Amino acid sequence: MSTRVTPLLLSGIDRLPRHSRRCVFWEMDPDTVDEARVFADPEFEKEAWLSTVMLQWGSCAQIATVGEKVAACAFYAPPNMVPRALLFPTSPVSADAILLTTMRIEPHAEGFEVGTDLIRAVVDDLVRRNVRALEAFGIRADAEADAVGDTPSATAANACSPHECMISADFLEDMGFDVVAPHHRFPRLRLELDRDHGWKEEVEAALDRLIEAASITVEDFAGRTTVGVQ
Incomplete structure (x- = not known):
């Protein structure tokens, strides 16, 4: 089956898989999430964030489908619109870059190489918009850090974990990203873009x-x- 990648539209937010629709790991300030954990509606908060970014900046997500099923999605935005972007040891994101936050592949889509297709779609979109670079905070495997629940400067929201909501640094390097801010756990990587x-x-x-x-x-x-x- 072939893979098809399209931009996420406001009218299509309900197409997102359950985790991606409810995850606010990047989109809400962690302190706010902790304070509001009992009564916050993560799905509402995620939709509010997506709506704000799309209306103020434009397309901020790509969806990959295999057949008729959503197989994966990727989210990206200006770093000043991503609350958690300032909380990493390798922050801040470069002033000329857009931040790639999350790329989640659904279990049924493993083996379809949708990750490469998603990165290509994000790059094509940003090149058309004259963006100079794409950056991301990668995550590297660290058994000791995983054992103590190491997260970037705050706890993860709604039972999310860095491994679920961040992108593997190894995958980013395979896609052509270069490490510009080294770190044993959360390196920041950059992909230069041009037309x-x-x-x-x-x-x-x-x-x-x-x-x-x-x-x-x-x-x-x-x-x-x-x-x-x-």
């Missing part, structure tokens, strides 16, 4: 195919020539 980002990749791939085809043609011609001489 030719996707175009260059496509051209390089096309050139590789042409070189490979030319090599096969030359070898085939040489083989036929040798046979003819004999």
Whole structure:
């Protein structure tokens, strides 16, 4: 089955999978979450945040579907609209960058490479909007930190955990991000963007195919020539 990635619209918020629709790990100040834990409605808070960002800044999420089912989603926004962005040891995000906060892949979509498709969709969107860079706070595995519930400067909201709501630093590096603020647990990574980002990749791939085809043609011609001489 093919993967389709589209921007999240205000009218489509209810399409988000349950965790993504209720998670406010990034979208609410952790102190506020702790104070309001008993009566806060995380789904309402998430929808309010999405609505505010979309109305003031524009598209801030991409949804990947495999067949008819939502397979994954990615959220991104200006760092000044993300309360938790200031609470990491590697903060702040660079002034010229947009922050990629979360990319969650649903269990039924594992193995479909939707992560790569989501990153490509986010990059394409930001390039069209003349954004210079995309940054993210990655997370690295740390058994000792996991054992004591290590979270960035505050407790996670609504039973979320950093591993559920943050992106693996290893995955980000595989996608071309570079570490710009090292940390054993929460490095900050950056991907430089430009209008030719996707175009260059496509051209390089096309050139590789042409070189490979030319090599096969030359070898085939040489083989036929040798046979003819004999």
